[in-house]
Amino acid sequence: MWPGEQSPTGGPDPRQPGPPQPNPYRQPGYQQHQPDAGRQQPAPWNAPTVTAAPPPGQGPGGRTKAVAIAAAVVAVAAAVTGAVLLGGGEDDRAEPAPSTPASAADNPRNGDDGRQPTVDGWTVVTNADHGIAFDVPASWKRQSPDWVTYVAEDDDPEEKPLVAMKAPAVLKEKWCGTDGDRDGSVEYTPLANAGTRGNNGARSTGEIARTDSAAWVYGGFAQPDRDRVSTGPVSSFTTASGIEGSVASSRSSGVPKKGKCDVDGKATTFAFEAADGDLVSWSFFGAADVGDEVPDATVRKILTTVREYTPADS
Known part of the structure; x- marks a missing residue:
């Protein structure tokens, strides 16, 4: 379910006039998904140059895609709003990607920038673009x-991202x-992911909390069955650092077990x-109803540590 990824040489800028072009990230047999498709108006995905392929197998059910990017603006729709994935301005420029995949632990530009975790024994994860x-x-394991x-949707030939996170x-x-496609190569699925993104263009924090959480569950686990995804009420939440915002959780039920x-x-x-x-967000998504499922209490404990910082002070 997770084919090996290649390093495309780049792609056309969809912001320029001309006929639609296929997404260079699309791999044969690779599938992904989307919530509320009838209402969503996806923002253009400005295909960046990929200079490094990620390790084989990233994503629940083989439907989550991971890429290392270099330069350009990275933007996608966020469910109903068409909100921008990583923000909407100069801050969205990514640093050059390494020649080979690297975890944040091997890359001093990611990680905690010398910062100390607020939970003893834990590790700091940062998104310098948005100061989170x-x-x-x-x-x-922190990514670069x-x-x-x-x-993205399984049947989308251009593989427009529905929702995304950076430096997770x-x-x-x-x-x-x-080995879902029986090509002799094992494709791997991680247990969980957590990361952050910009949501400029969204109408409210409540809308972001509701639609992004549903997008992750639908896209990573439940598609094409949107009715298998349920989202709880949006509620107010304040992190330990005093950030006030909106939080919501989504969950799928009864996903057909076509593969292990x-x-x-x-x-x-x-x-x-x-x-x-700017409107920004933090998201967690992962496998549910499994023996080593990340407990909701742990998810909430991670959420409590979300805070802002000034990258220039690093």
Whole structure:
């Protein structure tokens, strides 16, 4: 379910006039998904140059895609609003990607920039583009600052991302492995992911919390069955650092077990207005109803550590 990814030489800028072009990230047999398709108006995906292929197998059910990016603006729709994935301005330029995949632990430009976690023994994860930090348990692996993880519709030939996160942390990258296309190559599914993004263009933090959490569950686990995804009420939440925002959780139920890595999923999204006025969010998504499912209490503990920082002070 997770074919090996290649390093495309780049793609056309969809913002320029001309006929639609196929997404260079699309791989044969690779599938992903979307919530509320009838209402969503996807923003253009400005295809960046990919200079490094990620490790084989990134994503629940083989439907989540991860790429290392270099330069350009990275933008996608966020469910109903058409909100921009990583923001909407100069801050969205990514640093050059490494020549080979690298975890944040190997890249001093990611990680905690010398910062200390707010939970003893945990690790700091940062998104310098938006000045957001949060902590995860030490067992999680931080990805490079150029890493983008996203989901798209299974049947979308251009593979427009529905929702995404940048410089995420991943838990158990090889949690489940299968050779779904029987090509002799095992494709792996991680247990969980957590990361942040910009949501400029959204109408409210509540809308972001509701639609992004549903997008992760639908895209990563439940498609094409939107009715298998349920989203709880949006509620107010304040992190330990005093950030006030909106939080919502979504969950799938009864996902058909066509393969051993097909499982139900869950997601939580916390959205807030940053000090500079931008709308941003943090999301967790991962496998549900499995023996090593990340407990909701742990998800909430990670969420509590979300905070802002000034990259220039690093």
